Structures are given as structure tokens and as C-alpha cells.
Amino acid sequence: MDTITRQSPVSVDIEQLIEARAIHLQMPPWRNVSSSRHGNRLSKVRGRGMEFDEVRHYQPGDDIRCIDWRVTARTGKTHTKLFREDREHPVFIFLDLSHSMYFGSGEKLKSVFASELAACLGWNAQQLGERVALMLHLGEHSHNEKPAASRTHWLAQLQTIVEQHNQQFSALNSSQIIQSSPNASLETLCQLVKTGYQVHLISDFYHFDKASALHLQRLSSHNQVFAWQISDPLEQQLPRSSSAQQLQVSNGKQEGYLQPDNKTFRQQFMRLAKQRQQSIDVMLQQARIPHQHFSTAFEWQDYA
Numbered sequence: 001m002d003t004i005t006r007q008s009p010v011s012v013d014i015e016q017l018i019e020a021r022a023i024h025l026q027m028p029p030w031r032n033v034s035s036s037r038h039g040n041r042l043s044k045v046r047g048r049g050m051e052f053d054e055v056r057h058y059q060p061g062d063d064i065r066c067i068d069w070r071v072t073a074r075t076g077k078t079h080t081k082l083f084r085e086d087r088e089h090p091v092f093i094f095l096d097l098s099h100s101m102y103f104g105s106g107e108k109l110k111s112v113f114a115s116e117l118a119a120c121l122g123w124n125a126q127q128l129g130e131r132v133a134l135m136l137h138l139g140e141h142s143h144n145e146k147p148a149a150s151r152t153h154w155l156a157q158l159q160t161i162v163e164q165h166n167q168q169f170s171a172l173n174s175s176q177i178i179q180s181s182p183n184a185s186l187e188t189l190c191q192l193v194k195t196g197y198q199v200h201l202i203s204d205f206y207h208f209d210k211a212s213a214l215h216l217q218r219l220s221s222h223n224q225v226f227a228w229q230i231s232d233p234l235e236q237q238l239p240r241s242s243s244a245q246q247l248q249v250s251n252g253k254q255e256g257y258l259q260p261d262n263k264t265f266r267q268q269f270m271r272l273a274k275q276r277q278q279s280i281d282v283m284l285q286q287a288r289i290p291h292q293h294f295s296t297a298f299e300w301q302d303y304a
Contacts, residue, residue, distance in 0.1 A: 002301040004116055009108045011166050012115045017158045020116050021123035023300050055079050089198045089224065090147040091125040091132045093118050094189055095161065096182065096203035097168050098139040104296055105234035111169070113296050114202045114230045115161050120300075121200050126154055130198075135189055136164050137203070142185040144192060181207055186215035195222040201289075202228045204235075205280045216287035227284050227291030236273050238266050 004019045055068050058078035071079040095118045101111040118134070125132045131147035134157045143164060145157050182203070193199060199219060205227070208216075219225055238247070238260040246257040259265050284291050294303065 002304040004300060006108065006112070009104065009106075009112065010102075010169055012112055012162050014155075014159055014162050016116065017119035017161060018155075020119035021126075023116075023120040023123075024304055025120060025124070026303075027124065054082050056082060089130065089196055090194075091121070091130050091198045091200070092135065092147070092189070092193050093121055093132065094135045094137065094185075094199065094201045094203070096137045096201075097165055098137055098180070098182070098207065099172075100204055100206050101230070102169055102172060103232055103235070105232050106296055108296050109169075110204060110230045110232055110296055111165060113294060114228075115165050116300070117202055117228055117230070117294065118161060118200075119158055121202075122154055122157070125198075126151065132157070133192070134160065135185065135192070136161070137182050137185040138164060138168060140180050142188055144188065181209065181212070183209070183211045183215065186212055186219070190215055190218050193219065193223055197223045199223050199225040200228060201225065202230065204230050205283075206276065208280070208283060213283045213287060216283065216289060220287050220289050225287070225289045227289050229280065229291055229293045231293065231295055233295060233297045236270075236277075238269055 002023055004016050004023070006016055007013055055071055056079065058067060058072075058080045062080045066081045068079045068081045095114060097111055097114070101114060102109055104110060104112075122132045122134070126149075129149065131149045132154055133145055133147035135142055135144040143160065145153075145160065148154070189199075201216075216225070234247075238258060240260065245261070246259055249256055249258060258269075
């Protein structure tokens with residue numbers, strides 16, 4: 001199943017984020033980073049390693065330094081300790097729930113699609129046995145959860161997404177909403193993420209700037225980072241209209257009108273949208289971060 005049942009186009013609930021575990025996305029090929037940590041799972045290493053695994057009977061060729069003398073004395077038979085090298089890559093999901101994400105011209109807001117994507121990525125990591133952490137960029141501040149592998153902890157993080165997403169939407173009509181730079185959240189993310197993490201950035205990236213680019217370069221230098229860009233078709237191109245009909249838009253506090261039948265306005269709109277996207281592409285390329293573009297015009301089965 002590659003569909004999610006939505007009760008509302010502007011809010012999320014825990015049931016739809018749980019349904020996201022059935023979404024099958026083609027995961028990106030992770031590039032190698034300048035780190036001694038590679039792979040994405042715990043691999044057993046017969047000998048001395050980083051983490052104790054088990055005790056078994058001594059076999060010819062085993063390192064005598066790994067003999068477990070307590071078990072040997074208790075059983076009367078030589079036993080050796082086995083270790084495994086920690087090769088896991090904890091997954092950190094950065095979910096942008098700032099003001100610009102609460103936009104949509106069709107059946108869902110960008111923020112709703114982004115929340116479902118975050119849930120999908122988290123469930124994928126859960127199925128691989130990885131620890132998952134979450135950071136929500138909420139405009140003026142951020143909310144973050146520590147990495148954990150338990151299903152209970154992940155369900156609690158999903159509930160956090162639900163609560164924070166819907167609170168942000170409820171605040172759209174108040175004076176509390178301020179679209180701020182993500183740089184404070186990105187700086188915190190760089191401090192929290194250790195070498196060898198897998199980091200998923202989910203955003204429209206519209207408010208990332210030169211300082212943001214530096215944070216991304218720092219983040220990707222020792223981690224596997226992937227960007228998932230969420231956009232709405234109305235942000236890229238105005239619908240064609242043969243009449244003088246205007247499009248009404250609102251930021252929650254103010255309303256305005258777009259003129260899709262005005263050729264000059266349409267061309268200027270498309271030019272600015274193209275420039276914005278080119279800036280995002282260059283920023284991610286310079287940080288060596290691969291990215292995939294999702295549009296609210298499509299559904300999950302279109303990306304399966």
C-alpha cells in the first residue's frame with residue numbers, strides 16, 4: 001500500500017503517520033564520507049572490537065587475549081569473548097515546520113506532506129533497527145528528541161510531530177507567526193549530530209541562505225546527508241487563465257491577489273521561481289548533498 005488516509009488537508013493525526021510505515025520509497029545511494037565509520041548496520045567482527053557480543057567455546061585461531069577466564073573457570077572449558085564493531089548510523093530527521101511550509105494550492109499543505117515523509121523515513125530506519133532522532137524547526141525555535149531505537153520512543157516522536165504541526169497551523173491567524181532563518185536550528189543540529197549519522201533534511205529550503213550553506217557543508221563533511229525538498233506547483237508556475245480572474249492568497253494575516261492572466265506578471269513570477277530553485281540546487285551541490293524533489297501535486301503512489 002502506497003497511500004495515506006488524510007482526515008484533513010491542513011492537519012495531521014497519529015493514525016496517518018502510523019500508516020506512513022507502509023510507504024515504500026526508493027532510498028538514496030549514500031555517498032562515502034571522510035569517516036572511519038561506513039555501512040549502516042552492526043556487523044559482527046570475530047576478535048577485538050568496540051562492543052561485546054557473546055561468549056562461546058574457544059576455537060583454534062581465536063585471540064587468547066579474549067579468553068573469558070570467569071566462564072572458563074566456572075565451566076571447566078575454555079571460552080572466548082566475541083565482539084562486534086559498532087557500524088550503525090543513527091538517523092536524524094530534520095523537519096521544517098516553519099511558516100512557509102504551511103502552504104498548499106491543492107489537496108494538502110506542504111507541511112502535511114513533509115510530516116508524512118518524516119514518518120516514512122523514521123519507520124524505514126526502525127525496520128532496519130536503527131536509532132532515530134528528530135528535530136523540528138518551528139520558526140523562532142526548534143524542538144529535538146534524542147536518538148532511540150524503541151518503537152515506543154518513535155511513536156512518541158510521531159505524536160510530537162502531530163502536536164507541533166497542528167499548533168503551528170493554529171497560530172497562523174495570530175501575530176505569533178514569524179518566518180525566521182533556520183540557522184539557529186541548523187547550528188543546534190550540527191552540535192547534536194555526531195560523525196557517521198544519516199541526516200534527512202525535509203524542507204522547502206526557501207529561507208536557507210549563505211550561513212545555512214556553511215552549516216550544511218559542515219554537516220555533510222562527516223555524515224551522510226540527504227535533502228528532501230517539498231514544494232507546491234503554485235510556487236513554481238501560475239495556472240493559465242483566459243479570463244481576468246484573480247487568485248486570492250493569504251499568509252494567515254493578510255490577503256492578496258495574483259493575476260495569472262497578466263503575461264508580464266507570469267513571466268516575472270516564473271523567473272523568480274526559477275532563480276530561487278537554482279540557488280537551492282547550487283547550495284546543496286556545493287555541500288555535496290543529493291536531494292529529491294516532492295510536489296504536493298502528487299501522491300505517495302506516484303513516488304513508489
